[in-house]
Amino acid sequence: MALSKRLSAIASMVTTEYDEIWDCCCDHGFLGIELLKQNKAPKIHFVDIVPELMQSLRNMLERFSTDSQRTAWQVHCQDVARIDPSPNKRHLVIIAGVGGDLLVQFLSQIVLRNPHCQIDFVVCPVHHSYKVRSHMQTLNMGLVDEQIVCENKRFYEVIAVSPLSSEPLSRIGNKMWQLNSKEHKAYLQQLRAHYGRMLNQDAEYYQGVLDEYKALDC
Numbered sequence: 001m002a003l004s005k006r007l008s009a010i011a012s013m014v015t016t017e018y019d020e021i022w023d024c025c026c027d028h029g030f031l032g033i034e035l036l037k038q039n040k041a042p043k044i045h046f047v048d049i050v051p052e053l054m055q056s057l058r059n060m061l062e063r064f065s066t067d068s069q070r071t072a073w074q075v076h077c078q079d080v081a082r083i084d085p086s087p088n089k090r091h092l093v094i095i096a097g098v099g100g101d102l103l104v105q106f107l108s109q110i111v112l113r114n115p116h117c118q119i120d121f122v123v124c125p126v127h128h129s130y131k132v133r134s135h136m137q138t139l140n141m142g143l144v145d146e147q148i149v150c151e152n153k154r155f156y157e158v159i160a161v162s163p164l165s166s167e168p169l170s171r172i173g174n175k176m177w178q179l180n181s182k183e184h185k186a187y188l189q190q191l192r193a194h195y196g197r198m199l200n201q202d203a204e205y206y207q208g209v210l211d212e213y214k215a216l217d218c
């Protein structure tokens with residue numbers, strides 16, 4: 001089955017050499033399988049909390065792995081917040097397809113519990129990218145790459161960050177915006193309308209957010 005546009009965009013953002021890549025909240029494992037096929041790292045971890053999903057993924061990987069791939073993957077049925085990447089290795093943790101609030105919790109826990117690990121992240125939240133970006137700023141992550149993906153009339157931000165990057169991470173995105181793209185204009189309108197509606201919940205906070213998006217000349 002062809003990989004979705006969104007998951008393809010995430011896979012294409014894996015350009016650095018890592019020892020281990022973690023496909024977190026992997027569901028059926030489509031992304032991790034693609035990374036395995038593309039030989040993106042010597043070890044790909046698949047993590048999800050649903051036992052039936054993980055059992056059928058394990059069965060499928062055992063059945064279809066080539067000899068050289070057999071040691072290149074590991075399936076973990078567990079909470080993403082409790083993954084334990086080993087120190088002294090370079091890790092990429094990918095978290096996609098979950099809401100921004102949950103993603104923020106995963107990021108906090110993973111960073112807090114693994115202070116001696118070198119971990120880069122690629123995230124693609126469902127909504128609330130502003131909140132996720134703000135949180136990643138507090139974790140001292142710098143920008144590696146970012147991209148807007150439109151799939152089935154929904155917009156997603158794919159954001160790659162690293163503690164080793166000195167490029168500042170923007171809360172509203174920076175180099176991902178293409179000012180002449182109709183799609184990007186539509187996404188920006190959507191964000192402005194959303195934060196406009198949020199003003200009645202916390203006018204001071206959301207006015208600040210709205211002003212940032214309004215200042216984008218697109």
Ligand SMILES: C[S@@+](CC[C@H](N)C(=O)[O-])C[C@H]1O[C@@H](n2cnc3c(N)ncnc32)[C@H](O)[C@@H]1O
Pocket residue numbers: 024025026027028047048049050078079080081095096097098
């Ligand atoms: C919509 S799927 C995302 C699949 C894929 N990453 C994508 O972007 O298309 C969300 C997955 O997150 C998993 N999930 C939710 N909370 C989790 C947690 N605390 N730990 C591990 N997996 C979790 C769910 O079981 C589900 O399979």
